Amino acid sequence: MPEQAIEAFDAVDIIRTKRDKGELSTAQIDWLIDxxxxxxxxxxxxxxxxxxxxxxxxxRREIKxxxxAMIASGERMDFSGLGKRTVDKxxxxxxxxxxTLPLMPLVASFGVAVPQLSGRGLGHTGGTLDKLESIPGWRANLTNDEMFAQLRDIGGVICAAGTGLAPADKRxxxxxxxxxxxxxxxxxxxxIMSKKIAEGTEALVLDVKFGSGAFMTDYAKAEELARxxxxLGRDAGVATSALLTDMNVPLGxxxxxANEVQESFDVLxxxxxADIVELTVALAREMLSLVGQPDADVEEALKDGRAMDVWRKTVxxxxxxxxxxxPTARESHTVTAEADGVLVRQEALPFGIAAWRxxxxxxxxxxxxxxxxxxxxHAKPGDTVAAGQPLFTLSADDDARFDRALDALDGAFEIAPPGTSFERGPLVANRIG
Structure with missing residues (x-):
């Protein structure tokens, strides 16, 4: 019977150390993740x-x-052979x-490579790959060779991350x-950063959201996460910056x-x-600035069709x-305004839950x-609405889904009396980096 290897540390000791507010050593963390x-x-x-x-x-040192250690648990990709600068979001x-859908082709149209390794949705937040699979025939899973060829020839790709990147993180x-x-x-x-650093991109822009529909509802916590x-990115030699963006109201x-793919197509x-265009342009400027193109005219690339050409080629x-x-749904249900007034509230989280249901x-x-x-x-906060005017429409193949979706939206929006002044804060609240 082969002799069992002696482990360098004991998991229980590591747990006790952190339970008692102690600091773990580099060696302990390396062993733990392995x-x-x-x-x-x-x-x-x-x-x-x-x-x-x-x-x-x-x-800070423990997080680094x-x-x-999570990067070291798997493979690292290397885009240096592309002959292009690489930037991700x-x-x-x-x-x-x-x-991501309009942003990737927009940035790629400026001659840089944009490797968007994306994920699927879980709960109320949608997944980029799920959206794109609305397009007949589109496939998310590419080999590394296919991904590299697409980055070299077209400039951008949105696909599933390979299983070899940071496997410790997946568990x-x-x-x-x-x-x-x-x-x-x-x-x-x-x-997040173990996967992005292992991906091998030269530069990275983080869109860190705060508010009702965000992962981090509290602005201060979102800012801490962004910093x-x-x-972490800079420590690893990746040019990194972050925009803190408002997710109290749904985007677009x-x-x-399928309807989000159509809206992305409209932007291209x-x-x-306006909010989708604003954030797409802000992130594109930030990404291009990190790879040496601070003066790129991204609005013109949306208007003149360059970004649309890249989108079509990648699809x-x-x-x-x-x-x-x-795909279009068989059934729909429209909710209308009960009175004249100004739409002053439209909470992102309940709308996300309703779409999920x-x-x-x-x-x-x-x-x-x-x-x-x-x-x-059909209306966004700040819009003036009249009684009977459509506010939003639910769509599904089975109308039995509408009741639970409507339950989620109870109290999620508010119409104030006519003439009420409304001012929403900026979509991009801060930049870090």
């Missing part, structure tokens, strides 16, 4: 540690060590957040979701999958909702038909997504 990846450290032990981290935090997620991410430790800033920061991630007018065609390269009709999202990772389900907003 041992968890090879399943020597069990989920119950990692769950206890995650809760201790949530309650007691980690130092955790991030580097990561959003912490929200309601109606389809910005820990799933565990956090079921142990009430999702909100731990050290774990969020190391999770932590910017520091479409919430769902030179139209679309075709991934098996999709950019001219195909998108219509089938646009999933409760479990294995659930299917109904691409035609969703919500169209």
């Amino acid at each position: 041992a968890y990846t090879r399943e020597y450290v069990g989920n119950e032990q990692m769950a206890a540690l995650a809760m201790a981290i949530l309650l007691n935090g980690m130092s 060590d955790m991030t580097l 990561h959003s912490t997620g929200g309601v109606g957040d389809k910005i 820990l991410y799933a565990l956090r979701d079921v142990t009430g430790t999702v909100e731990a800033i050290p774990l969020i920061a190391s999770s 932590t991630m910017v520091e 007018r479409a919430i769902g999958n 065609a030179g139209g679309g909702p 075709i390269a991934q098996g999709g038909d950019p001219d195909a009709a998108l 219509l089938g646009a999202g999933r409760a479990r990772a294995t659930d299917p997504v109904l691409h035609a389900s969703g919500i169209e907003l």
Whole structure:
């Protein structure tokens, strides 16, 4: 019988240290992540540690060590052979957040490579891959060779991340979701940044959201997360900055999958909702500035069709038909204004939950997504409305879904008396970096 290897540390000692507000050494963190990846450290032990981290935090050095250890658990990609500068964007997620779709082709139209390794939605936040799978034939899973070829030839790609990037994070991410430790800033920061650094991009812009529909509802916590991630990126040699953006109100007018793809198409065609255009342009400027093009005229690239050309090429390269009709729902239900006035409140989270209940999202990772389900907003905060005017329309293939969706929206919007003044704060509240 082979002799069992002697482990360098004991998981229980590490848990006790963090439980008692102590600081873990680099060697302890390296061992822990390696041992968890090879399943020597069990989920119950990692769950206890995650809760201790949530309650007691980690130092800047500990978070850096955790991030580097998770990167070391898998492969690292290298885009240096492309002959182009590379820049990526990561959003912490929200309601109606389809910005990646118009942003990737817009930035790629300036001759840089944009490797958007994206994910799927869970709960009220939509997933970029789910949205794009509304396009007939489009596929999310590409080999590394296919991804590199598309970046070289077209300039941009949106696809699923390979299983080899930060495998330790994949285990820990799933565990956090079921142990009430999702909100731990050290774990969020190391999770996001381990994948982005392992991805090998030269520059990274973070869209960190705050408000009702955001992962971090509190602005101060969102700012702390943004600063932590910017520091992690810079420590790893990645040019990194962050925009703090308002997610109290849904982004754009479409919430769902197919309808968000259509809205993205409208933006690339030179139209679309003002807030989607504003944030797309702000992020594009930030991304291009990090790779040496601070004066790029991104608005012109939306207007003159350059960004649309890249979009169409990437859809075709991934098996999709950019001219195909998108799925539409069989049933719809429109909610109208009960009185004349000014729409002064439209909370993002309840609208996200309503879209989820219509089938646009999933409760479990294995659930299917109904691409035609969703919500169209006919009015946004600040708009004057008349009694009987449509406020929003719910869509689904089964009208039995409407009641639960409407329950989620009870009290989620408010119409004030005519003449009420309304002023919303800026969409981009701050820049860090």
